[in-house]
Amino acid sequence: MTVDQQHTDIKKLVVLGGGISGTGAALLGAQKGYDVFLSDGGTLGSAFAKALQEQSIPYESGGHSIEMILTANLIVKSPGIPDHAPMILKVKSEGIEVISEIEFAARFTDEKIIAVTGANGKTTVTSLIDHIFNVANLEHTTGGNIGKSFAQQVYEGKSTYRLLEVSSFQLDGISTFKPHIAILLNITPDHLDRYDYKFENYIASKMRITMNQDENDFLIYNTDDPAITEAIKNANIKAQLIPFSMENELEKGAYLLNNQIHINTHNSLFTMPTEQLPIKGKHNTANAMAASTTAKLLQIRKETIRQSLTSFEGVEHRLENVLKINKVQYINDSKATNVNATYYALDSMEQPTVWIVGGVDKGNNYKDLYSLVNRKVKAIVCLGTDNSKIVEAFGNCVEQMVETSNMEDAVRVAYKLATAGDNVLLSPACASFDLFQNYEDRGRQFKNAVRGL
Template sequence: MSQEKFTYNFSNVVVLGGGISGVGAALLASDRGYEVFLSNRDELDSAFAKALQTQNIPYETGTHSIDRILKASLIVKSPGIPDTAPLIVQVTEAGIPVISEIEFAASHTAETIVAVTGSNGKTTTTSLLGHVFQVAELDYTMGGNIGKSFAQQLVEGPAEHRLLEVSSFQLDGILNFKPHIAVLLNVTPDHLDRYDYKFENYIDSKMRIAMNQDENDFLVYNADDEAITSAIEKNKPKSTLVPFSMTRELEYGASLSNNTIKVAIDQTPFTMPIEQLSLKGQHNTANAMAAATTAKLLKIRKETIRQSMQSFQGVEHRLEQVLKINKVQYINDSKATNVNATFYALDSMEHPTVWIVGGVDKGNDYSQLFGLVNKHVKAIVCLGTDNSKIVNAFSGCVDQMVETNSMEDAVRVAYKLADAGDNVLLSPACASFDLFKNYEDRGRQFKDAVRGL
């Protein structure tokens, strides 16, 4: 599975894409004294443009100057640009290496990297680990797929530990990236439009997180996830395998016994009753297991881990309780951009629920939600430019289904459909790009609309 270390020619770096990762990569390239040029198809965010101007980094917007791009010795590609994009095909055929920003950044540090990936729960687990690191007073930064880019954080100064959330798109562009601890939470069908609609391609992408690890590194993984255990069997990573399981007790790793988490990886096991966790729900127990295991591998004190798990406040846009109006609880789960994330959300509903769903479909199979919709959902509010697939999937599950194409309308309709004691849940199961900039924009618009009721 491991590859030979690739040596880069950094003399002339071209960055494609001017978002958080692209601008971070450009700033790092400039900071290290390389010739750098950034090309972005759309207009740049004003703050990003100012950051580039301040460092005298040349850039273009609204076009890609192919002649200039083809002079690059190395191209750093933003994760949103697929490998199949004509420009990427052209530069690849020209023999220019194309890598991701996390790969570029990792080439410029020997600091300890802890990287978390998975189809669901990676932001919560990374944020929970960040809270543990903060309470433990470690010298660390947290970012990657959330917050600041890895490259931007290297520009800002050194740190002993780099805690990163990493996506499959970021992992697709690595050759040397080597986390000391890799955490693989789960793999369920997501982003299949980027992987030829083949689940195995997506699994292979996630497994790249362990591709360069050796026997001194650790892979913390979900032993209950058949896709992961099969991929580990197939790829045979060289790192020390540290499993966690919700379904069976493990002699080595983390498991659940009598509603108590037990992490047994050394002579002093960590234990904690799940009722003491600040985060509720089965999926969050699994996230807490992964985080506690990682913290133990880093030799963080048990009492510090326990204190952190009790005081963590959760993540914005992930089952975030917004307001209670007329005894109806409004819940923002905008970060649920795939079916599996929405499965967890619906499964945690304890009251009749008006469910707001929809957006850009990524090859979703909604059938796994039918049982939960029958059990918990009293009405569905569709929110998207094309709701036909959702309407077709769930029309037989609920009596009331309303189509909307703005957040304000969706919330107003949900308000009318909900009765005292109900929940209104935004858990879209889809990407946000049809009506919103991103899932954060979608979640904030939901909260603004709720506050405006």
């Protein structure tokens, strides 16, 4: 029995949420013979509405018709809808299976999946592996939590490898999703508002990436991360464990020694000096290790890996140099939506820094940043509708702190506070939804404001 035949006996599919993942799931469902209905509580983007109309898939927006939803045998829900939403609790109480879009897509493919997760760095690592695959000329698709949804990729046709960035929200809704290579970069408190403010719930969610792996699969993990090493100790993991470390020399896996990356797999060693990496900072060395370990497990040539690492240009909105104005460097790190990401950004600053911070706080604990702010930050520009938590946390750390509520003002204030040789860093440590559509919108507005100075 093929994967397709196994699952199309469920005929009525309801997709909740009409964004990138929901639309992808609806298109794939229709292609596989399901009777599909999509329901979006907000406004449906015109491109998504058009894609559904072209395939004659019925949908609603601006609210959910619960009686319609309850006719489903299977529900695919958007990662944005929490498990404890009343509607989800209701459908589950009726015994209807609720899964995520990556689980739904995985049911229609037996291709090799490479899945990357972690609180931070997953977009950089996914983009770096994608770059290595392009240089190596490997047939693959890239997406998931970035770019095209997994369901959209499967809908569009076959491929050899499926490279996916996956979030904890997507992993919460899996039951059979099984990556050939899973990459676990780090686990730091993030999105705790979705996990009853319990860090152990978030850790359990991230560990789901390996739950269906077997001894033919690989789990690449950061052995410097205490939350990960503890979770691995207590879990019954069947995959082959491939650690990477910035701190200790390892017999197998990847480690840093004398400013050189060493990767030892399949009894062969790959080495490369860190100075040849165009993406800077300790966290990016770790990201490069994780990506090149993946390439090595897939037996991509060492020369190809080396060429790929030296030619990678980084990710938009992640420590992206925008412009130098009057000898002040403006840096866009809008993708830093949590404290840990901002920690990496501040840690990599080598000049006095005017720091633009703020947005929607996700239960942040700013204590970890105090010593870095004391050492590196000369002034703080708050950017949010409610800056009270940031003012309270950092009021005593810096001489100057200014509150703003739009990007143009924030950039203008930073321009006045910075002098030659300084950095102006947008690294918000918060979600963007108070003033912006998403972190990309926030990053683009920052770049436009800087260019308008």
